Amino acid sequence: MTKLSKSQVSVMAAELDEMVAQFRSRPLDAGPYAFVWIDALTQKVREGGWTVNVHALIATGVNADGRREILGLDVASSEDGAGWLAFLRGLAARGLSGVQLVTSDCHHGLRDAIAAVLPGAAWQRCRAHYSRNLATKVPKSAQPWVSTLVRTIFEQPDAASVRAQHHQVVTALEAKFPAAAAHLDDAREDILAFTAFPREIWRQVWSNNPQERLNKEIRRRTDVVGIFPGRDAIIRLVGAVLAEQNDEWIEARRYMGPEILAASQKAAEKADGNDETSVTIEAIGA
Numbered sequence: 451m452t453k454l455s456k457s458q459v460s461v462m463a464a465e466l467d468e469m470v471a472q473f474r475s476r477p478l479d480a481g482p483y484a485f486v487w488i489d490a491l492t493q494k495v496r497e498g499g500w501t502v503n504v505h506a507l508i509a510t511g512v513n514a515d516g517r518r519e520i521l522g523l524d525v526a527s528s529e530d531g532a533g534w535l536a537f538l539r540g541l542a543a544r545g546l547s548g549v550q551l552v553t554s555d556c557h558h559g560l561r562d563a564i565a566a567v568l569p570g571a572a573w574q575r576c577r578a579h580y581s582r583n584l585a586t587k588v589p590k591s592a593q594p595w596v597s598t599l600v601r602t603i604f605e606q607p608d609a610a611s612v613r614a615q616h617h618q619v620v621t622a623l624e625a626k627f628p629a630a631a632a633h634l635d636d637a638r639e640d641i642l643a644f645t646a647f648p649r650e651i652w653r654q655v656w657s658n659n660p661q662e663r664l665n666k667e668i669r670r671r672t673d674v675v676g677i678f679p680g681r682d683a684i685i686r687l688v689g690a691v692l693a694e695q696n697d698e699w700i701e702a703r704r705y706m707g708p709e710i711l712a713a714s715q716k717a718a719e720k721a722d723g724n725d726e727t728s729v730t731i732e733a734i735g736a
Contacts, residue, residue: 463686470689473696474523478541482548483511484714485654485706486521486571487661490557491668491688493525495678504681506668506688507537510661511546516704516711518660520696521546523689525681531559538567550718551643553655555579570718575640576658577604584637587630596623596630604656609645616642648713651706664695 490505505528509521522541526533534557538546549571552564561573581600585593599619606612616638623631644656654660668691678684699705 466686466690467682470686470693473520473693474685474689475544478519478521478545480513480515480519481545483513483519483521483546484548484550484711484718485651486511486546486549486552487658488552488554488557488560489658489661489665490526491665491672493672493678493684494676495681495684497680501677504684505533506684507533508661508664508668508688508692509537509541510664511549512706512711514711516706516708517702518699518705520692520699523685523692525684531562534560534563535566538563542567550714551647551655553658553661555658556583556640572643572646573640574643574655575637576656577641578657578659578662580637580641584630584633587633588627592627596627599623600634603642604652608649612642612645613638647717648710650710651714654706664692667691667695 486509488507488509490507492503493506494501495504496502505526507522507524507526509523511519511521513519522537522544524533524537524540526537546568549568551572551574552568553574553576554560555576556579564571564573581597584600585596588596599622603612603615603619606615616634620631620635623634641656644652647655668688671687671691672678672684675683675687678687
């Protein structure tokens with residue numbers, strides 16, 4: 451093919467739009483989706499005669515069969531609470547349920563949106579993104595040392611050891627870098643949420659690395675475009691890439707085995723039971 455007419459381009463675009471629309475609106479009926487990863491990719495688009503940044507919001511998850519699945523795509527003007535809330539509400543309306551853990555970077559407003567739309571789901575702050583955030587709290591010369599210290603937290607064999615090592619690292623930082631120590635201490639529950647689940651899946655859920663590989667493929671396609679003529683063009687291209695990836699995941703081997711999903715469900719139920727016990731004790735004490 452050496453040439454395409456405008457009418458041919460229009461027909462092809464319309465066919466893609468219909469396919470992507472069906473993909474984005476399909477029922478999420480393969481749940482429960484115990485584990486969900488969420489991220490946002492910045493894209494440039496022309497609007498009102500200006501080139502502005504918008505954000506492609508993308509969610510992936512593990513379904514009841516243990517396979518990865520693209521859950522949703524939307525475009526928002528900014529990564530604020532309203533955008534995340536609308537995005538998650540759309541996923542819930544299509545059937546997203548049974549979520550035990552959401553892994554993401556610390557996007558503004560996302561944690562509140564998760565609590566509002568997915569009650570009972572824990573939030574895991576991506577360890578890779580957090581390590582880079584923490585590194586900005588110390589001089590450049592000390593960053594390798596701090597990164598190595600933080601890495602030891604995630605190398606422990608069990609949940610108790612992970613938390614003990616986190617405390618040790620905070621203590622080690624306090625003498626030289628009190629701001630970094632306070633930052634790490636404040637982030638304890640956010641970056642250690644993964645410890646409530648079986649150790650076999652820690653590496654899969656404690657960061658957004660699974661999503662990052664998908665993001666690289668999306669960027670490989672979108673970088674060729676540079677500036678999109680409109681949001682519909684972003685949806686068309688990114689949606690087509692995601693639909694293609696989703697088809698590959700359906701045929702691929704399970705991302706998590708059924709025994710791991712069952713163990714994760716038991717762990718989540720145990721954690722909920724502990725929370726209820728704590729509330730009851732507090733009520734009695736009151």
